[in-house]
Amino acid sequence: xxxxxxxxxxxxxxxxxxxxxxxxxxxxxxxxxxxxxxxxxxxxxxxxxxxxxxxxxxxxxxxxxxxxxxxxxxxxxxxxxxxxxxxxxxxxxxxxxxxxxxxxxxxxxxxxxxxxxxxxxxxxxxxxxxxxxxxxxxxxxxxxxxxxxxxxxxxxxxxxxxxxxxxxxxxxxxxxxxxxxxxxxxxxxxxxxxxxxxxxxxxxxxxxxxxxxxxxxxxxxxxxxxxxxxxxxxxxxxxxxxxxxxxxxxxxxxxxxxxxxxxxxxxxxxxxxxxxxxxxxxx
Amino acid sequence: xxxxxxxxxxxxxxxxxxxxxxxxxxxxxxxxxxxxxxxxxxxxxxxxxxxxxxxxxxxxxxxxxxxxxxxxxxxxxxxxxxxxxxxxxxxxxxxxxxxxxxxxxxxxxxxxxxxxxxxxxxxxxxxxxxxxxxxxxxxxxxxxxxxxxxxxxxxxxxxxxxxxxxxxxxxxxxxxxxxxxxxxxxxxxxxxxxxxxxxxxxxxxxxxxxxxxxxxxxxxxxxxxxxxxxxxxxxxxxxxxxxxxxxxxxxxxxxxxxxxxxxxxxxxxxxxxxxxxxxxxxx
Numbered sequence: 001x002x003x004x005x006x007x008x009x010x011x012x013x014x015x016x017x018x019x020x021x022x023x024x025x026x027x028x029x030x031x032x033x034x035x036x037x038x039x040x041x042x043x044x045x046x047x048x049x050x051x052x053x054x055x056x057x058x059x060x061x062x063x064x065x066x067x068x069x070x071x072x073x074x075x076x077x078x079x080x081x082x083x084x085x086x087x088x089x090x091x092x093x094x095x096x097x098x099x100x101x102x103x104x105x106x107x108x109x110x111x112x113x114x115x116x117x118x119x120x121x122x123x124x125x126x127x128x129x130x131x132x133x134x135x136x137x138x139x140x141x142x143x144x145x146x147x148x149x150x151x152x153x154x155x156x157x158x159x160x161x162x163x164x165x166x167x168x169x170x171x172x173x174x175x176x177x178x179x180x181x182x183x184x185x186x187x188x189x190x191x192x193x194x195x196x197x198x199x200x201x202x203x204x205x206x207x208x209x210x211x212x213x214x215x216x217x218x219x220x221x222x223x224x225x226x227x228x229x230x231x232x233x234x235x236x237x238x239x240x241x242x243x244x245x246x247x248x249x250x251x252x253x254x255x256x257x258x259x260x261x262x263x264x265x266x267x268x269x270x271x272x273x274x275x276x277x278x279x280x281x282x283x
Numbered sequence: 284x285x286x287x288x289x290x291x292x293x294x295x296x297x298x299x300x301x302x303x304x305x306x307x308x309x310x311x312x313x314x315x316x317x318x319x320x321x322x323x324x325x326x327x328x329x330x331x332x333x334x335x336x337x338x339x340x341x342x343x344x345x346x347x348x349x350x351x352x353x354x355x356x357x358x359x360x361x362x363x364x365x366x367x368x369x370x371x372x373x374x375x376x377x378x379x380x381x382x383x384x385x386x387x388x389x390x391x392x393x394x395x396x397x398x399x400x401x402x403x404x405x406x407x408x409x410x411x412x413x414x415x416x417x418x419x420x421x422x423x424x425x426x427x428x429x430x431x432x433x434x435x436x437x438x439x440x441x442x443x444x445x446x447x448x449x450x451x452x453x454x455x456x457x458x459x460x461x462x463x464x465x466x467x468x469x470x471x472x473x474x475x476x477x478x479x480x481x482x483x484x485x486x487x488x489x490x491x492x493x494x495x496x497x498x499x500x501x502x503x504x505x506x507x508x509x510x511x512x513x514x515x516x517x518x519x520x521x522x523x524x525x526x527x528x529x530x531x532x533x534x535x536x537x538x539x540x541x542x543x544x545x546x547x548x549x550x551x552x553x554x555x556x557x558x559x560x561x562x563x564x565x566x
Contacts, residue, residue, distance in 0.1 A: 097553025270380025282565030
């Protein structure tokens with residue numbers, strides 16, 4: 001087990017198992033053949049061929065596309081084909097900052113393989129014994145990754161909310177961090193990956209933030225999604241990431257990025273370049 | 284002018300103008316057609332075809348390859364065809380940490396388009412007015428990038444020297460930083476790029492280090508390569524990187540990486556993903 005194993009998990013997918021979702025000449029998602037066949041049953045919305053999925057002619061703006069796709073997803077949801085429905089909209093974009101082609105229910109992003117964005121917060125405490133990190137244990141009844149180790153706070157990035165606003169909201173809900181404390185979090189970069197997960201194809205960009213917390217701060221979960229929090233020496237966090245799959249797959253990536261920025265993984269590691277390159281996709 | 288312009292400069296090259304240098308089935312360099320024609324005059328060492336350059340059969344280990352290539356380069360040097368000869372060996376590798384296929388004179392790396400490694404040091408000072416950075420102005424008589432703005436210290440990574448050792452050596456020679464102070468520098472990641480420069484094709488991985496210096500430290504150049512040093516507020520460094528080409532092309536990239544890690548370029552910038560992705564090649 002090694003950091004490279006964690007990275008490989010985040011990059012494992014089979015391009016032959018998907019058809020590109022092509023909008024305005026750009027690949028904005030990747031649809032499994034099974035889902036593509038299902039979408040072909042809605043020819044007024046999706047144009048499905050053997051090698052691509054597109055939207056029907058006439059669906060050429062944000063509003064009409066969003067409405068048409070939402071109708072299809074609504075029908076699929078009614079038949080139990082869109083698990084983990086959230087009631088939260090995600091933009092469909094090629095890249096952060098680009099004009100969204102349309103928006104979709106969050107649970108459908110993995111179904112269509114569209115790109116999602118999120119925020120992850122490294123909760124750090126500097127003490128006399130060195131640097132420690134707050135580790136959350138996800139509740140056993142969570143629908144995704146039950147019982148896995150997690151960040152102090154993290155969340156998906158919905159349409160219409162700033163990244164910092166979203167971080168402050170998640171920090172409050174998930175860890176009881178007061179807004180004025182959460183606002184001190186510093187954006188430090190991002191990680192990106194594309195991989196097959198039980199829910200579909202994840203194609204995510206996660207914005208990483210570091211927050212140094214006072215020694216007397218104690219997190220408190222308010223939404224029932226966390227079983228417990230504990231403060232770990234950073235070396236223990238890294239060993240657990242390196243040697244086990246106990247951390248949620250994408251949390252491991254953000255922790256590896258932290259370790260590189262802190263110099264805890266350094267160029268004297270022969271895997272350094274491969275690790276560092278593995279933290280982001282080229283596109 | 285923008286950060287993306289600085290990144291574009293570091294990624295500008297024309298694949299059609301090069302033939303891959305293929306060793307043991309791997310592309311370890313890229314040779315311009317002109318240089319390829321010249322290498323074809325040494326058929327006992329180079330096998331040159333229309334679409335690739337390889338080493339002659341029988342040159343199958345580090346020692347024999349290094350010796351044979353050195354003989355060709357020696358002849359080319361004698362005719363003035365390898366400018367900026369350094370008398371320093373670089374490994375020829377696909378990736379940091381891999382076993383080198385052979386070694387070559389540093390000046391020939393850009394000629395054959397092989398990958399080079401280097402270290403760059405962000406020299407930082409934390410004061411009451413915020414963060415500042417030491418900026419060097421390269422001597423007007425330097426052969427590469429004369430008069431350009433530069434890091435406090437930086438250097439290429441030769442065969443047989445550790446990255447940290449090299450950093451300490453360069454910090455001493457270029458900025459008069461005592462070894463015990465330089466040893467506090469922290470590895471924080473890397474940047475990589477491939478671009479055409481006057482000397483040939485640069486395909487570089489630069490290991491980035493941050494060093495916080497005491498307020499009373501004053502750098503002193505000992506090798507004549509720096510005209511002057513000055514301490515700039517970080518916002519001025521970033522504005523100069525963003526709005527001008529005054530910084531050396533690759534120094535700009537390392538400064539942009541620093542700005543991302545410090546949160547001075549943040550996800551609220553619509554170019555964030557493109558900037559962050561532009562700091563490293565996929566391979």
